[in-house]
Amino acid sequence: MSVLANLSVGGLAVTLRRSERRSIGLKVTPAGLSVYAPRRVDEARLRQFIEERRNWAERHLAAMQRPAPPMLQDGFHLPYLGQTLTLRSVSGIRRAVRVADELHAPEGRLAAPTEAWYKSEALRVFPAIAEHYAAALGRGHPLAAVRLSNAASRWGSCTAAGVVRLHWRLSLAPLSVLHYVAAHEVAHLAELNHSPRYWAEVEKLMPEYRVPQRWLKVNGQALMDMWGAEGF
Numbered sequence: 001m002s003v004l005a006n007l008s009v010g011g012l013a014v015t016l017r018r019s020e021r022r023s024i025g026l027k028v029t030p031a032g033l034s035v036y037a038p039r040r041v042d043e044a045r046l047r048q049f050i051e052e053r054r055n056w057a058e059r060h061l062a063a064m065q066r067p068a069p070p071m072l073q074d075g076f077h078l079p080y081l082g083q084t085l086t087l088r089s090v091s092g093i094r095r096a097v098r099v100a101d102e103l104h105a106p107e108g109r110l111a112a113p114t115e116a117w118y119k120s121e122a123l124r125v126f127p128a129i130a131e132h133y134a135a136a137l138g139r140g141h142p143l144a145a146v147r148l149s150n151a152a153s154r155w156g157s158c159t160a161a162g163v164v165r166l167h168w169r170l171s172l173a174p175l176s177v178l179h180y181v182a183a184h185e186v187a188h189l190a191e192l193n194h195s196p197r198y199w200a201e202v203e204k205l206m207p208e209y210r211v212p213q214r215w216l217k218v219n220g221q222a223l224m225d226m227w228g229a230e231g232f
């Protein structure tokens, strides 16, 4: 049986659950923060344990308590590399297709075909942009491949083997933001770190990179949360 108590640790509400366990554990759920502790650990030690993990806990709490992203529906405005497409729910089609400034998606299942359309656009558009920056970087740092990613929290990556990954949701961002992430990852072909020398490479590739970098900091989460999956 566990014994429950409520703690307030520097304004952070924590439910304390004591039991026969041996170690202290911290858990974040949408309902809040819980600390699991052995019966004999004193409260001061628990408070210290929570304080040391406050940043981590607050970050995860904020992520869990964000409202669920909206579901796609007819008339939804979809950003696409600085343009705006209006989503139309259309019967009798099997995949999403762009018609002028509209994106037509199969009625009744809008999200998956829309996502598939964005991914195919990303595959069409992204490699040439990365290759452009790789050419500007010079021959000593070859770009082996450009792939799409669907990571939860990063926009791109670059491996020592020269594989650059760019998140498909960058196709929801303004074109300059896609360029910035491509240049950022390609610059890692020369410097696999974030040293001043690395940032000098980025600046050579894209002198005005700070504007889209800032845009992504402010708006990136909104791109990740643009719409939710259907049917779950």
Ligand SMILES: [Zn+2]
Residues within 6 Å of the ligand: 184, 185, 188, 193, 194
């Ligand atoms: Zn980086």
